Amino acid sequence: MSAAENTVTMLYPRPADDQSRLAALYRYDALETASCDDFTFLTELAAKVCDVPYAFITLVDAERVFVKSFTGLAVDSMPRGQCYCSLAVLGDEATEICDLSKDARTAGMPLTTEAPFMRMYSSVPLTTSDGHAIGTLCVMNTKAGCLSTAQREMLRKLARQVMALLELRANEKALKASMDELEMLATTDELTGLHNRRSLMNRLKFEVARTRRFRTPLSAVMVDVDHFKNINDEFGHQVGDEVLAAIGRLVRENVRVIDVAGRYGGEELCILLPNTPLDGARKFAETLRSRIEAQVHSAGARTVPVTASLGVGSFNHMDIDDAEMLLKQADAALYRAKTNGRNRVEG
């Protein structure tokens, strides 16, 4: 920070409760998000009502003031010490300086001494329901002068609208986050982190429809852990669960974003490979098989040997039947892998 910035900062001490004020500000999660038409409309309205060229919605962070929306002058953010709004969040009252060049606190500020040479500043703090001023709605003019009582009253009302809009946006964000989490919980298998069966089957229907529409191949790989019952019997159900969770992780790390991996049944997983013909699916399955074999699992001091058998089914738009046929094919191939000795890929 330069000496000049320091001097100005000293002229504007922080409110005693700046930490809780900042905590209140961060609850709105509005600092980095872009402005939108609704906020711009409010600054335009503020400028019009107050009959001035400049209006801003600002959010006062620890060191910088972020401009949420502006009218008349494009500003993104400024050091807190160089912004008139730092003064405005010190108290609950509206702040008005009718000639910035004559007020000792603002006369030396860059906005006053350099273009556009601001002369008038009037602001209303944006106050949260628990009483913290997190920013301002402010208007400025390059001509000195004061707002009328009616204009000040309108500015106060508009500031309440800005606050209501910030609340609305924050609630929308929180709601979307909860909905995303609910959606995730409803479609994810808790143990493996893969799609649960219902979600897998929904995605299968979708992928089959897409395959038909775009005439692309679609493959499915069924994965079944070998002698899983023995693992449970010998090492315990808890270790069995850990093995499934580790394989789920491995599968997630080895599929592409467009692939759909799900838990089809107890120790049986299914991976849908859109846009992948039989050959590619076989290669993928072989890689996965060898990685499952190479993965190390332990139960206390003992190592748990784990392998899996994999069956590949595939069709293209020429011989496409339906989703059920694809899974039947993959299942039949899996059965062959089991009967041909396990720890292998068929299909």
Ligand SMILES: Nc1nc2c(ncn2[C@@H]2O[C@H](COP(=O)(O)OP(=O)(O)OP(=O)(O)O)[C@@H](O)[C@H]2O)c(=O)[nH]1
């Ligand atoms: N720990 C654990 N075990 C499960 C889970 N779901 C299914 N199982 C067990 O997985 C075992 C599957 O056994 P089987 O179908 O006989 O097959 P397998 O022992 O894997 O033998 P092959 O598939 O023929 O190689 C059963 O003992 C199930 O109880 C699970 O979520 N956790």
